[in-house]
Amino acid sequence: MKRAETTGVNEVKTGEPIRYYHRTRGRVEEEKVYGERSLRWIYETGPGRLALALLVRRPLFSKFYGWLMDRPSSRKRILPFIEQYGLDPSEFADSPESFRTFNEFFYRKLKPEARPVDPGQTTAVFPADGRHWVCQDLSRLNDFWVKGQRFDVAAFLGDGELAERYRAGSLVMSRLCPVDYHRYHFPCAGVPGENRLINGWLHSVSPVALRRNARYLWENKRAFCLLESPVFGTVVYAEIGATCVGGLVSTYRAGEPVRKGAEKGYFRFGGSCVVLLFENGKLRLDDDLVARAAEGMETYAKMGERMGGKA
Numbered sequence: 001m002k003r004a005e006t007t008g009v010n011e012v013k014t015g016e017p018i019r020y021y022h023r024t025r026g027r028v029e030e031e032k033v034y035g036e037r038s039l040r041w042i043y044e045t046g047p048g049r050l051a052l053a054l055l056v057r058r059p060l061f062s063k064f065y066g067w068l069m070d071r072p073s074s075r076k077r078i079l080p081f082i083e084q085y086g087l088d089p090s091e092f093a094d095s096p097e098s099f100r101t102f103n104e105f106f107y108r109k110l111k112p113e114a115r116p117v118d119p120g121q122t123t124a125v126f127p128a129d130g131r132h133w134v135c136q137d138l139s140r141l142n143d144f145w146v147k148g149q150r151f152d153v154a155a156f157l158g159d160g161e162l163a164e165r166y167r168a169g170s171l172v173m174s175r176l177c178p179v180d181y182h183r184y185h186f187p188c189a190g191v192p193g194e195n196r197l198i199n200g201w202l203h204s205v206s207p208v209a210l211r212r213n214a215r216y217l218w219e220n221k222r223a224f225c226l227l228e229s230p231v232f233g234t235v236v237y238a239e240i241g242a243t244c245v246g247g248l249v250s251t252y253r254a255g256e257p258v259r260k261g262a263e264k265g266y267f268r269f270g271g272s273c274v275v276l277l278f279e280n281g282k283l284r285l286d287d288d289l290v291a292r293a294a295e296g297m298e299t300y301a302k303m304g305e306r307m308g309g310k311a
Contacts, residue, residue, distance in 0.1 A: 016246065024301075035178075043209045066268055072100060078099060079096060093151075102269065106268065110183075118293070124231075125305060126304065126305050127184050127185050127303065128174045128181070130177065130301075131298035134307070137169070145156075165279055170277070171275065172275070173274075184263075185264055193255070195224065200219050201216075202244075203219065205220070205242045217273075221251075232278055232310065233282045237274070238275045240275065241270065243270060
């Protein structure tokens with residue numbers, strides 16, 4: 001079967017809904033965007049973009065918002081949020097009433113059985129719940145979110161020598177919305193190294209923002225480690241901060257072997273994303289994901305679901 005060419009995500013017009021393909025339900029759905037009115041004002045209007053440059057992208061703004069979500073008074077947001085976005089409390093490891101703040105609820109743990117991990121010995125799984133966009137070969141990618149823009153691996157990693165190893169590699173971008181489960185996990189077994197922090201701005205990573213400037217992904221605050229996998233080689237595992245993300249919190253221990261699906265860390269309040277880079281010839285992404293990406297569409301799937309196998 002011929003592999004589909006990967007292109008960028010389709011350009012969206014101002015005010016147009018964000019759509020994605022739901023892998024389990026087998027249909028295109030429309031994203032419920034938390035804080036959509038404010039988000040579109042910031043990225044789609046002149047006054048909003050001025051506010052973005054002067055205030056919103058700055059860490060102090062997100063730190064303040066995170067502080068609000070840590071206040072006991074934020075607790076009253078939990079039950080309305082669960083109802084509005086149709087979350088399933090039966091998946092939660094703790095009851096909704098047990099959370100003392102909205103942030104505690106936001107980075108909640110789930111019961112192990114809520115996210116079964118694909119058991120294949122030579123398969124890789126999605127690292128998080130979310131909308132996923134993939135590229136089998138970055139050297140063939142001409143449009144990344146914005147027409148004529150490439151994914152700048154060197155700028156993203158801040159290391160030109162390391163980036164060269166992934167110039168023709170594979171990319172998996174998992175975008176988490178505020179309504180998603182916000183802990184992220186290892187896509188395969190291996191030994192992770194120390195996280196390297198790269199400071200930067202805190203732009204939104206919603207399509208509303210990225211379809212106007214994909215560079216936000218390598219201008220935002222981010223951290224990454226190298227995961228040494230016996231099956232998939234050296235995998236770059238990066239998490240990206242975004243507007244109103246109160247923190248990137250690592251829970252793994254560098255140098256200690258991890259199993260596939262083991263937790264790496266979590267995001268405090270806000271939507272963000274995880275990016276994985278595989279060396280050329282190490283991972284064969286599943287055909288349906290590549291085909292959707294070629295159509296310019298993200299695919300929704302949950303942590304632990306298969307995304308590909310050994311090439």
